[in-house]
Amino acid sequence: MKLIKRVKYLNEIAELIGIPDIKVITGIRRCGKSKIMDALTELIKESDPSGNVIHVNYNITEFENLLEYHALEDYIESQYITGENNYVLIDEIQMCEHFEKAINSLHSKEKYDIYVTGSNAFLQSSDLATLFVGRTYEIHIMPFSFEEYLAYFPSEKVNDSLTKYITEGGMAGSYLYKNSNQKYRYINDEVLNALVVRDIIKKYSIRNEHLLHVLLDFMMDNIGNLISVRSISDSLASNKTKADHKTVGKYIDYLCKAYAFYRVRRYDIKGKKYLRSEDKYYLSDHSFKYARLGTKNMDYGHVLENIVAVELIRRGYEIYVGVAGDKEIDFVAMSQGDRIYIQVSYDISEQKTFEREVAPLLKIGDAYPKMLIARTYQPEYNHEGIRIVDAAEWLTNVKYEE
Numbered sequence: 245m246k247l248i249k250r251v252k253y254l255n256e257i258a259e260l261i262g263i264p265d266i267k268v269i270t271g272i273r274r275c276g277k278s279k280i281m282d283a284l285t286e287l288i289k290e291s292d293p294s295g296n297v298i299h300v301n302y303n304i305t306e307f308e309n310l311l312e313y314h315a316l317e318d319y320i321e322s323q324y325i326t327g328e329n330n331y332v333l334i335d336e337i338q339m340c341e342h343f344e345k346a347i348n349s350l351h352s353k354e355k356y357d358i359y360v361t362g363s364n365a366f367l368q369s370s371d372l373a374t375l376f377v378g379r380t381y382e383i384h385i386m387p388f389s390f391e392e393y394l395a396y397f398p399s400e401k402v403n404d405s406l407t408k409y410i411t412e413g414g415m416a417g418s419y420l421y422k423n424s425n426q427k428y429r430y431i432n433d434e435v436l437n438a439l440v441v442r443d444i445i446k447k448y449s450i451r452n453e454h455l456l457h458v459l460l461d462f463m464m465d466n467i468g469n470l471i472s473v474r475s476i477s478d479s480l481a482s483n484k485t486k487a488d489h490k491t492v493g494k495y496i497d498y499l500c501k502a503y504a505f506y507r508v509r510r511y512d513i514k515g516k517k518y519l520r521s522e523d524k525y526y527l528s529d530h531s532f533k534y535a536r537l538g539t540k541n542m543d544y545g546h547v548l549e550n551i552v553a554v555e556l557i558r559r560g561y562e563i564y565v566g567v568a569g570d571k572e573i574d575f576v577a578m579s580q581g582d583r584i585y586i587q588v589s590y591d592i593s594e595q596k597t598f599e600r601e602v603a604p605l606l607k608i609g610d611a612y613p614k615m616l617i618a619r620t621y622q623p624e625y626n627h628e629g630i631r632i633v634d635a636a637e638w639l640t641n642v643k644y645e646e
Contacts, residue, residue, distance in 0.1 A: 250279075257359075257383060260383075261288065264357075265380055266358045266379070268360055268367060268372055269382075270361075270369065270385065272502070272504065273363070275415070276388075295331060296324070302335055312340070313340055313341060313342040329357065332357065336362060347360065351378040386557075391641075393405065393409045396416065402640065406619075410530070410544065411539070418430045418431050436536060440457065447498075455485060455495065458480060459476070459496070462480065463499070463505060468545075470510075470522040471524070472522045476496075480492070500525075504527065504528060506525070506528065508524045511576050533547070545589060545591075552574075573605065582612075583613075584614075585614045587604065591619060602627060613631070614630045614631070615632075616633070621634060
């Protein structure tokens with residue numbers, strides 16, 4: 245399989261080398277966590293040639309004798325080299341029973357620099373504080389961005405590549421397959437079914453598996469739409485799937501904690517307050533929708549909106565759905581006191597569509613930047629203070645060239 249250097253994550257991890265926190269690499273299944281660990285091994289060897297890297301990968305059978313936490317700790321202690329920097333890297337750590345006891349013990353000895361990856365359902369952000377006694381630092385890995393897709397598939401025609409990325413997504417393991425049916429089958433079997441059947445159902449001892457699958461399909465079919473727990477329950481009930489809103493709420497929470505979806509709340513721009521009645525949900529990779537529901541009814545507008553939402557999260561923004569009177573702004577993106585208002589549209593070639601998309605932005609009275617991202621196929625331009633930016637240009641931070 246072709247490999248690319250995932251610079252963003254490696255740079256983040258490089259700044260953490262030597263810091264005593266337990267570094268926890270999280271992310272959806274098959275997003276590349278183990279490959280990041282391999283790249284980290286090489287990075288350590290380059291920066292600290294005499295350093296001692298103790299790498300346990302539970303995907304490999306040679307480590308199956310370390311599936312009990314005492315055995316894991318004893319093995320790492322046996323590999324320790326006095327007088328050198330000792331780095332502990334453990335892949336798929338949840339496969340070791342009571343792994344947290346071994347990690348906490350090793351960390352308390354203050355002689356190891358520790359990095360771990362694990363299943364997204366068993367090693368979640370909300371669990372880290374209770375699992376590990378020492379301080380933890382989470383590095384969240386996401387599927388390939390469009391920039392990374394371009395690095396994997398170099399092309400002079402960036403917009404053609406974006407068209408392919410919109411249908412193929414960012415799950416790099418699927419790129420090995422020759423046709424779309426094989427790609428989507430890989431994503432459905434190795435990511436989605438594994439996520440639901442092997443991870444979520446197992447961790448939470450879910451009895452109503454049918455409801456979880458139906459809920460997953462419903463949420464995928466409604467990415468970018470405002471929905472509430474009660475409205476979902478009512479919709480499922482109308483389709484003869486019995487579900488109380490408390491159970492639906494729990495299952496949605498499980499899917500979000502396992503990084504299948506990102507929840508986006510509403511924000512009242514004028515009142516400067518968060519609204520709770522309805523939220524939007526975006527997939528961690530848009531290809532999941534095609535793999536699960538098929539490509540018969542392609543909704544390019546919501547898919548591009550999903551791509552922008554995930555990219556904003558990737559760039560470190562907190563995102564909200566903006567509410568300005570009776571108008572809705574796709575995203576209010578906030579970071580360290582800065583704010584950007586963003587509308588997303590696949591096609592604004594029709595004047596009516598263009599006017600509809602800029603109307604909510606024109607209604608906002610403050611001076612924060614405003615932007616409309618669309619497939620314009622032309623350089624950025626300005627409309628009454630609103631930046632009109634080609635989607636490929638925005639996703640790559642490279643100016644459009646005709």
